Amino acid sequence: MLDAFGQPQSAVVLGGTSDLAGAVVRALAQRRLRTLVLAGRDEERLRSAASSAVAAGAERVSTVRFDAQDVSDAARAVDECFDVAGPVDLLLLAVGVLSHRQDELDSSATAEVVTATYSWPAVALTRAASRMSEQGYGRIVVLSSLVAVRVPRHNFVYGSAKAGLDAFSIGLGDALSGTGVIVQVVRLGRAPTKMTEGLPGAPLSTTPEAVADAVVAGLESRAQVVWVPPAARWVALARLVPQSLWRRIPG
Amino acid sequence: MPDGFRGQLLSGWGRAGATRADVQTPPDADAIVDLLSEADGRGIVARGLGRSYGDAAQCAGGTVVDTVRLAGAGAVDASGEVEVAAGTSLDTLVRHSVPDGWFLPVTPGTRQVTVGGAIASDVHGKNHHVDGGFCRHVTAMTIATPTGLRRVSHAQDGELFWATAGGMGLTGVVTSARLRMLEVDTDRMLVDTDRFVDLDGVMSAMEGGDDRYRYSVAWVDCSGPVRAKASRARGRPGVGRAVLTRGDHARAEDLPSRLRSAPSPPGRPRLGVPRCVPRGILNRASIAAFNEAWYRRAPAHREAEVQPMWRFFHPLDGVADWNRLYGRAGFLQYQFAVPPSSGDVVTAVVRELSARRIPSFLAVLKRFGPSSPGPLSFPIPGWTLALDVPLGAEGLAACLDRLDEMVAESNGRVYLAKDSRLRPDVLAVMYPRLAELSSVRRRVDPGGVVRSDLSRRLGLD
Structure with a gap:
């Protein structure tokens, strides 16, 4: 069960092999987390993430494999996670590929990014929402991004998919009102992780540890939207910039 | 709510962590036995007026029996x-x-x-x-x-x-x-009041004199640093000033004739708190100000004051829904008991809370007598301290975890009716007779259907 501070004893992490997910799991294991299901694509990396989780204090850790390109498999993957974990206090969605500057109009790359960043997660969240509604309680935390707030020109495919997932999650949270399930969206500045290696540093950047602290604090506050770093909330003002000007801003 | 899900959201008096359950209001005991025998692994538990602070009277995804x-x-x-x-x-x-x-x-x-x-x-x-x-x-x-x-x-x-x-x-x-x-005999109390500048003073007064009174309780101010400074300036110790009230029921002959009427029932609450309270009404400053005013109002020493019984026992019942004052974030109450020889744990807890600047309303300090034979019954001989803390105070979760360890190490325990955050492994140290409870539960409930959010959180199932 969740405690009064919103801290989970059992969690499922979709996209459990990322640096971010690892940092969040470590922070949760310092509090109350004992039962954990890590779901991801790469078996090797899942194993290594699982042993880090055990080292951090999680007692029962299992892994589930899925391929974020296979939307038809998303509900099955989520069901497997729930069946393995027992009642799930927290579902953390950390799935999504960051496309490096996609200047070319490459339709297959677009399909891949949109599938892994929006379609698969949306289906998975729908299934998780329904399982948690049956439980009568639960938290869903969706890692979103500042690019979802206003889609940058140079990263519009990924940005638009994140914007879609962000809006989907907010809508899902509203739809779940009264079920005991709470959906929280964590909008991240840039974190230096495996996905962003080689990209130049940016303002409003953050670290996996800062994200983990923000997730833990967010669980306590029950806020619908959590900004990391907190100053990132001012990015919302970017919505007011005229499009003619916005497209000239170097990404 | 999406179709296909019924039930209602329930939370404890602290208003954190609502979960949804199917609430039933059976008319009699037989109907309750029917509900219990039909229940499955999703669980079933009773709920009264929802005054336990945490998750004792809720059962996510299962059935809650409202005994109204x-x-x-x-x-x-x-x-x-x-x-x-x-x-x-x-x-x-x-x-x-x-x-x-x-x-x-x-x-x-x-x-x-x-x-x-x-x-x-x-x-x-x-x-x-x-x-x-x-x-x-x-x-x-x-x-x-x-x-x-x-x-x-x-x-x-x-x-x-x-x-x-x-x-x-x-x-x-x-x-x-x-x-x-x-x-x-009457609905009046005869009350002695004493004010103390620190915790040591009030605790030795209680050890020395409580036996002369049927009722005894002390209110302790844990909001430290602000006042600690002022107190130090006056050369006084700062932590845990307190007001001790002790008394007994007045007999008719104790009272002036105009108060000698037959006991009368309590009045109805005259004040209420609206559903929506802005965030942060109860903060460090307002709580410290309240605690200050309350301390100054109390007399340094007064004997045999005649007080109405209802105000003596239930001062907060005059305000309906006072838990809403803590706003949407909610609050929790931390109450623990330690053996008589561990009075230093009480002092350490008050010190810790005031050092961490965790805002807390007056804490209630009391001495417990012998415990009951119940394996999960909270009171043990010694001291108990209870305090309300708004959720959202920085570092609160980790601070309470440390206090749990102090309490457990001194063979003390926390009160489950107030709990919403204890660690399951610490519970087993605090309540060493959990196996007795389990064996009774296996006997009367072989299917293991009677359970609550609290029992799941604490691993009691």
Whole structure:
């Protein structure tokens, strides 16, 4: 069960092999987390993430494999996670590929990014929402991004998919009102992780540890939207910039 | 809510962590046995007036038995005993019994709890050092279990009786209880008040003098640093100034003739708190200001003051829904008990809270007498301290975890009726007789259907 501070004893992490997910799991294991299901694509990396989780204090850790390109498999993957974990206090969605500057109009790359960043997660969240509604309680935390707030020109495919997932999650949270399930969206500045290696540093950047602290604090506050770093909330003002000007801003 | 899901959101008095359950309001004990025998692994648990602070009376995804329709009390017989339906509130009970001169043998800080809830938490009052907990005054009770209705007493299936006393509803649903009432002459109290500049002072006064009073409680100010500075300037120790009030029921001859009327029932709450309260009304500054005003109002020493009984026992019942003052974020109460020799833990806790600048309303300090035989009953001989803290205070979760460890190390425990955040492994240290509870539960509930969010969170299933 969740405690009064919103801290989970059992969690499922979709996209459990990322640096971010690892940092969040470590922070949760310092509090109350004992039962954990890590779901991801790469078996090797899942194993290594699982042993880090055990080292951090999680007692029962299992892994589930899925391929974020296979939307038809998303509900099955989520069901497997729930069946393995027992009642799930927290579902953390950390799935999504960051496309490096996609200047070319490459339709297959677009399909891949949109599938892994929006379609698969949306289906998975729908299934998780329904399982948690049956439980009568639960938290869903969706890692979103500042690019979802206003889609940058140079990263519009990924940005638009994140914007879609962000809006989907907010809508899902509203739809779940009264079920005991709470959906929280964590909008991240840039974190230096495996996905962003080689990209130049940016303002409003953050670290996996800062994200983990923000997730833990967010669980306590029950806020619908959590900004990391907190100053990132001012990015919302970017919505007011005229499009003619916005497209000239170097990404 | 999406189609196909019914039920309602329930949370504790602290208003954190709501979960959804199917709420049933069965008309009688037989209907409750039916619900219990039909229940499955999703669980079922009783709920009274929802005054436990945490998640004891909720059952996510399962069934919650609201005992509101189990209401009513018989006449108090010549020996002072009365049979009361478990959904009856203590408020209703005293309105019924006080005009005939019968008061509650033990009352918690509010009358807005049901008899069933008072049993499930084995509640205590200001007279614990003399009279023990609530269940000591329950001579018999009827419990609906998945295997049928059982009438138990100290002598008849005492094992089930005491597992239910303070058992947080985990043995079944109490449907009725026989309670031994306390005879009173008037509805007034004779109260002595003393003010102390620090915790050591009030604690030695309580050790030395509590035995002379039926009722004794001290209110301690944990909001440290602000005032600590002022106190240091005056060359006084800073942490834990306190006001001690002790007294007993006034007999008619103690009172001037105009106050000698027959006992009268309590008034209705005159104040309420609206549903929506802006964030942060209760913050460090407002809480410290309140604590300051309260301390200055108390006399340094006063004897035999005549006080209305209802204000003495239930000051907060004058304000309906006061828990809303903490806003949407909610709050929690931390209450622990430690043995008599561990008074230093009380001091350490107050010090820790004030050093961490965690805003806390007046804490309630009291001495406990002998414990009851219940394996999950909270009171143990020694000290107990209870304090309200708004959720959202920085570092609160980790701070309380440290306090738990201090309490557990001194063979103390926290009160499950207030709990919403204890670590399961610490619970087993604090309550070493959990196996006794489990064995009774296996006997009366072999399917393991009686469970709550609290029992799942603490690994009691």
